[in-house]
Amino acid sequence: MIYSAKVMEHFANPRNVGELADANGIGEIGNAKCGDIMKIYLKIENDTIVDCSFKTFGCGAAIATSSMATELIKGKPLDEALKLTNKAVVEALDGLPPVKIHCSVLAEQAIKAAIADYYTRLGIDPTPIVGVIDNDHDHHDIGCGCDLDD
Amino acid sequence: MILLNKFVYADNAATTRITEEVLQAMMSYLTENYGNASSLYSLGVKSALAIDKARNQVASAINALPSEIIFTGCGTESDNWLKMFAHRLAKKGKTHLITSCVEHHALLHSMARLEKEGFTVTYLPVNKDGFISVEDFKDAITEKTGLVSIMFANNEIGTIQPIPEIGAICREKGIWFHTDAVQVMGHIPVDVQAMNIDMLSMSAHKFHGPKGVGAFYCRRGIPMDNLLDGGGQERGKRAGTENVAGIVGMGAALEIAVSHMEEHNKKVTALRNRLIDGLLAAIPMSKLNGSRDNRLPGNCNISFVGVEGESLLLMLDYNGIMASSGSACASASLDPSHVLMSLGMKHEEAHGSVRLTLSEENTEEDVDYIIEVLPTIVANLRKMSPLWETIQKEQNA
Numbered sequence: 268m269i270y271s272a273k274v275m276e277h278f279a280n281p282r283n284v285g286e287l288a289d290a291n292g293i294g295e296i297g298n299a300k301c302g303d304i305m306k307i308y309l310k311i312e313n314d315t316i317v318d319c320s321f322k323t324f325g326c327g328a329a330i331a332t333s334s335m336a337t338e339l340i341k342g343k344p345l346d347e348a349l350k351l352t353n354k355a356v357v358e359a360l361d362g363l364p365p366v367k368i369h370c371s372v373l374a375e376q377a378i379k380a381a382i383a384d385y386y387t388r389l390g391i392d393p394t395p396i397v398g399v400i401d402n403d404h405d406h407h408d409i410g411c412g413c414d415l416d417d
Numbered sequence: 418m419i420l421l422n423k424f425v426y427a428d429n430a431a432t433t434r435i436t437e438e439v440l441q442a443m444m445s446y447l448t449e450n451y452g453n454a455s456s457l458y459s460l461g462v463k464s465a466l467a468i469d470k471a472r473n474q475v476a477s478a479i480n481a482l483p484s485e486i487i488f489t490g491c492g493t494e495s496d497n498w499l500k501m502f503a504h505r506l507a508k509k510g511k512t513h514l515i516t517s518c519v520e521h522h523a524l525l526h527s528m529a530r531l532e533k534e535g536f537t538v539t540y541l542p543v544n545k546d547g548f549i550s551v552e553d554f555k556d557a558i559t560e561k562t563g564l565v566s567i568m569f570a571n572n573e574i575g576t577i578q579p580i581p582e583i584g585a586i587c588r589e590k591g592i593w594f595h596t597d598a599v600q601v602m603g604h605i606p607v608d609v610q611a612m613n614i615d616m617l618s619m620s621a622h623k624f625h626g627p628k629g630v631g632a633f634y635c636r637r638g639i640p641m642d643n644l645l646d647g648g649g650q651e652r653g654k655r656a657g658t659e660n661v662a663g664i665v666g667m668g669a670a671l672e673i674a675v676s677h678m679e680e681h682n683k684k685v686t687a688l689r690n691r692l693i694d695g696l697l698a699a700i701p702m703s704k705l706n707g708s709r710d711n712r713l714p715g716n717c718n719i720s721f722v723g724v725e726g727e728s729l730l731l732m733l734d735y736n737g738i739m740a741s742s743g744s745a746c747a748s749a750s751l752d753p754s755h756v757l758m759s760l761g762m763k764h765e766e767a768h769g770s771v772r773l774t775l776s777e778e779n780t781e782e783d784v785d786y787i788i789e790v791l792p793t794i795v796a797n798l799r800k801m802s803p804l805w806e807t808i809q810k811e812q813n814a
Contacts, residue, residue, distance in 0.1 A: 268727070275731075278728075278731060279735060281801070284800075284801050285800070285801065295803060299763075299764060299765035299768070299804050300764040300765065301764075302725055302744065302753070302764070302765075302768040303725065304802075304803045304804050305803075306803040321801075322801050322802065322803045322806065323801060323802070323803070324723065324724070324725055324802040324803055324804035324805070325725050325728070326725055326727035326728055326744070327727055327728055327731045329725070329728075330728060330801070
């Protein structure tokens with residue numbers, strides 16, 4: 268497995284690690300069986316992400332994408348954070364090995380899940396705003412590749 | 418981006434360093450003695466004699482005859498040769514094979530191919546320590562069983578199988594017995610006569626020899642088809658110009674390993690026990706995978722729930738420690754190790770495993786350094802792991 272220098276740097280020195288005590292939106296994606304779980308914490312004020320953090324169980328790429336994704340949405344208005352694609356995370360990390368692309372999809376979905384949680388807490392149905400969260404880890408788009416039937 | 422000037426190689430089951438003695442034995446066959454062993458003139462004869470010597474060295478290491486040793490390109494090649502033998506047996510109605518579910522992929526994928534070609538294969542299960550049951554094995558034998566292949570010791574968890582028992586049963590029933598001995602050669606005693614082994618695969622780079630050379634032991638009288646047709650090399654069984662330097666290195670490395678086996682075995686076992694005890698004591702919720710006693714001298718395989726193996730390996734690498742993992746994420750396949758899963762482990766336990774394999778070149782300082790560094794790495798990764806958070810909540814509940 269060969270990672271870019273940027274991936275290794277974010278893995279070795281991850282930004283925004285840990286729980287956020289006053290988070291008002293928390294999203295978790297993935298499962299232990301597949302070997303990666305991402306949890307994103309958001310502190311949202313006036314529709315802007317004023318602070319965010321993550322906790323991740325997973326490989327080097329999972330930790331690096333979590334770190335980069337939180338960097339990319341920090342300080343951003345919610346509508347902009349929702350537009351963050353896994354592709355943008357991959358590009359910001361100077362690429363990921365093909366088998367690790369699913370980690371970036373997890374990061375994108377975990378952010379969406381955290382924003383959805385924020386709206387749910389406000390009593391607002393998040394689906395029209397955030398869309399459907401894809402936590403079907405065996406889904407082709409996420410492509411974790413592990414066999415959930417075994 | 419290594420933090421310190423530390424370098425601890427703890428992945429000797431993956432490959433080993435060529436020793437200076439082995440390199441010196443090989444060197445002249447890479448430089449001035451470049452003759453083709455099939456040539457009649459003296460330069461060629463030098464190569465032919467060097468191959469003869471290596472064949473003697475390999476044969477005497479396992480109590481075989483030199484004519485029973487065929488040099489190959491690697492352990493995988495040796496394992497793959499069995500497919501041709503299976504097809505020969507099928508002509509006599511012997512279409513059933515027995516193996517174990519913890520074999521190396523070289524063997525498992527060969528078996529899967531044979532299944533596609535119409536063979537029936539029994540994959541013996543293993544218990545929580547990785548042992549097959551001799552009773553299960555006896556029960557699996559049918560009238561159509563022609564060939565049995567059980568690995569001598571496992572590459573991931575180091576469990577040593579009851580090879581002499583399996584060999585004796587095969588001999589009694591008239592079934593051919595092959596063992597993949599890639600992980601054990603040069604580390605623990607192997608005697609093909611006493612153990613009733615008919616065929617055996619080995620690979621030089623696992624005992625401080627060079628990469629790209631292996632051997633296949635095939636008991637005299639067993640009708641093996643030619644693996645490669647061509648010139649008459651390897652008595653026509655495996656044609657192709659010999660890898661003279663590689664073969665010389667293999668012979669030298671195995672002779673050295675066998676002559677120091679007792680002393681190395683004692684040293685490496687002590688180092689390994691120090692490592693296992695040190696890690697289990699220092700890291701909460703850690704678990705040794707495989708048998709505590711009946712395991713390869715250098716093998717330490719431990720699971721740490723709540724963390725993922727690839728992250729562990731990368732952090733170990735930062736600290737100058739080379740290791741490997743049964744984690745899915747550390748491999749191209751994204752499936753956790755079939756060996757760890759066969760022990761009945763959960764996915765999350767298999768994901769959080771690390772394999773540290775020592776050789777006699779490791780020191781107590783190496784081991785103590787790993788014991789110093791690894792607990793902090795595990796603690797840091799657990800601190801950022803939502804899975805660890807869940808596990809702790811469940812424990813406190």
